[in-house]
Amino acid sequence: MVKKIIAKSYLYFILLLMYLPIFLLIVFSFLSSQTVGFIAEGDHFTFELYVKLFQNAAAMNALLNTMLLAISAAIVSTVIGSLGAIGVFYMRPKAKQVAELATQLPVINAEIVMALSLGILFYVVLQGQPNFVTLMIGHVVLTVAFVYLSVKPKLQQMDPSIYEAALDLGAKPGYALWKVVFPEIVPGIVSGFLLAFTLSLDDFIITLFLKRPGFDTLSTYVENRLRVGLPPEIRSLTTLIFLTAVLVLVFNGFKTKTADKKKLIAHKTEEK
Amino acid sequence: MKFRFQRKYLSLPYILFLLFFVIFPVFVILFYSFTNRDGQFSLDAVKLFFSSPEKPGVLLLSLIYAIANTVICLLIGYPIAMILANKKYNKNVVIVMMFIMPMWINFVIRTWATRDLLFWMGINSGNYPEVAVMVGLVYNYLPFVILPLYTTMLKMDKSQIEASQDLGATPAQTFFKVIIPMTMPGIVSAATMVFMPTISSQVIPNILSDYNIMLFGEAIYEAYKTNWNLGSFMSLVMLLFIGVALFVTRKFAKSEEGKRTAIW
Numbered sequence A: 001m002v003k004k005i006i007a008k009s010y011l012y013f014i015l016l017l018m019y020l021p022i023f024l025l026i027v028f029s030f031l032s033s034q035t036v037g038f039i040a041e042g043d044h045f046t047f048e049l050y051v052k053l054f055q056n057a058a059a060m061n062a063l064l065n066t067m068l069l070a071i072s073a074a075i076v077s078t079v080i081g082s083l084g085a086i087g088v089f090y091m092r093p094k095a096k097q098v099a100e101l102a103t104q105l106p107v108i109n110a111e112i113v114m115a116l117s118l119g120i121l122f123y124v125v126l127q128g129q130p131n132f133v134t135l136m137i138g139h140v141v142l143t144v145a146f147v148y149l150s151v152k153p154k155l156q157q158m159d160p161s162i163y164e165a166a167l168d169l170g171a172k173p174g175y176a177l178w179k180v181v182f183p184e185i186v187p188g189i190v191s192g193f194l195l196a197f198t199l200s201l202d203d204f205i206i207t208l209f210l211k212r213p214g215f216d217t218l219s220t221y222v223e224n225r226l227r228v229g230l231p232p233e234i235r236s237l238t239t240l241i242f243l244t245a246v247l248v249l250v251f252n253g254f255k256t257k258t259a260d261k262k263k264l265i266a267h268k269t270e271e272k
Numbered sequence B: 001m002k003f004r005f006q007r008k009y010l011s012l013p014y015i016l017f018l019l020f021f022v023i024f025p026v027f028v029i030l031f032y033s034f035t036n037r038d039g040q041f042s043l044d045a046v047k048l049f050f051s052s053p054e055k056p057g058v059l060l061l062s063l064i065y066a067i068a069n070t071v072i073c074l075l076i077g078y079p080i081a082m083i084l085a086n087k088k089y090n091k092n093v094v095i096v097m098m099f100i101m102p103m104w105i106n107f108v109i110r111t112w113a114t115r116d117l118l119f120w121m122g123i124n125s126g127n128y129p130e131v132a133v134m135v136g137l138v139y140n141y142l143p144f145v146i147l148p149l150y151t152t153m154l155k156m157d158k159s160q161i162e163a164s165q166d167l168g169a170t171p172a173q174t175f176f177k178v179i180i181p182m183t184m185p186g187i188v189s190a191a192t193m194v195f196m197p198t199i200s201s202q203v204i205p206n207i208l209s210d211y212n213i214m215l216f217g218e219a220i221y222e223a224y225k226t227n228w229n230l231g232s233f234m235s236l237v238m239l240l241f242i243g244v245a246l247f248v249t250r251k252f253a254k255s256e257e258g259k260r261t262a263i264w
Helices: A002-028 A048-055 A057-089 A093-108 A111-125 A132-157 A161-168 A173-202 A205-210 A218-224 A233-271 B007-033 B044-051 B055-085 B093-104 B107-120 B129-155 B158-166 B171-182 B184-199 B203-209 B216-226 B228-252
Strands: none
Touching (some): A002 A233, A002 B129, A048 A057, A057 A093, A057 A132, A057 A173, A057 A218, A057 A233, A057 B007, A093 A132, A093 B228, A111 A132, A111 A205, A111 B007, A111 B216, A111 B228, A132 A173, A132 B007, A161 A173, A173 B093, A205 B216, A218 B203, A233 B107, B007 B044, B044 B228, B055 B093, B055 B129, B055 B184, B055 B216, B107 B203, B129 B203, B158 B171, B171 B184, B216 B228
16 A cells, blocks of 8 residues: 555656646746746736737747648658558568668667758758758658558558458459558558657757758747747747647547447447 | 559558668768768768867767666656556556657757756756756656556566565565566667667757757767768767667567557
């Protein structure tokens, strides 16, 4: 019993520490203080920072860019990575091994090495200019292997004979892949997409190396303010992002709970 | 000859993409590391790196921070993963997700929040820049340690622990002789997930020390802006560390695939 209390308190203590900076920002997103943590005379409760956030064109633009980049990079990654996983799965063992090894490289590679090597490739070897395409390629490099790794286990779990069965029943290979293999691996594709999206949202280094000057994502926008000071509106932005994350978490928790219940009910009726 | 569709052709875009944008760039930095501005073979970049008054020192400092960060994160994260994976203490997956959730907030903003918190507590880049950077690093990498440890501990064979207790081992003996060796793959993959990115970290030390503490990532970026050859060579040094890490992890964790994908 005592052990349990100690274990639980440790868990919640560390959680509290982890969330403390975010909570501080959230509290001060409702105050008119200039500096986070310090309440001067005359500072009061206000929604002012939320209004200002939507008036801050640079921040809104950075937010929009971040979303656009993450969505487009995640879509490209998901298409290339999922097709890649299917194709490699049906390769001969030797070729498969080489492809798997190549997939490991972007997973374990340091972001800065990928960023710099792509930068030199684009600007020095190919004599190009940074633009949205170079930036997106960088983000696909960052995320595509993770899509591959999410889809691969689903292919391994699939019953290999159903594809053969479809062919025997007269389906063309393309039709069989679309109607038989694809539905089996959809969960892997979805989780790969979500993973690619979040990795892209959080990226700083690749964006820094491959973006054109003047183009900002949330990461580069915030980092750039170091010398001039972060606008207080970012506090309200953080609050909104945090709320979204909480909603996703609650929704997910709710979904798995009802799914578990459904499974349980199905299981029980089967038993009868 | 008629073209015949084979399923493996679907991987063509993926293979070509990896070839052009992952493998070829590695050869590009290899080439630029050992050439000069005219494209001739030269060791200028190597000499420039080792004769530079601050660059090898930055690498050494980054290694020290990386070791410290790895050790601290493991010390804090290991007990957490153990409690989370223990059915007696925790049955709730949401609590596990809560340890991962900070990762969904942009890490640059999170680092700023840490800076604000520390400033409020009286720690800033002026008085204790080292403490500020260290706290920021631990804050950022703790979830990366908890996750792989947690997944390894879920798969741990509980009967071995019970067997050691039945055979009269003290709790300490059980911990060091049974639990630690069983979770070694998780420890190794957690350590590499913290160690490597810390060496090349850039944003966290910049924001928390107001550019007073430079780690290797920032040094590479600085070099890249002025001298591609030097930047390439420094990236190559980074790649060398990655190669060693890959070798070590392969030895320990054979079937530990998709550690980061396990969140979903």
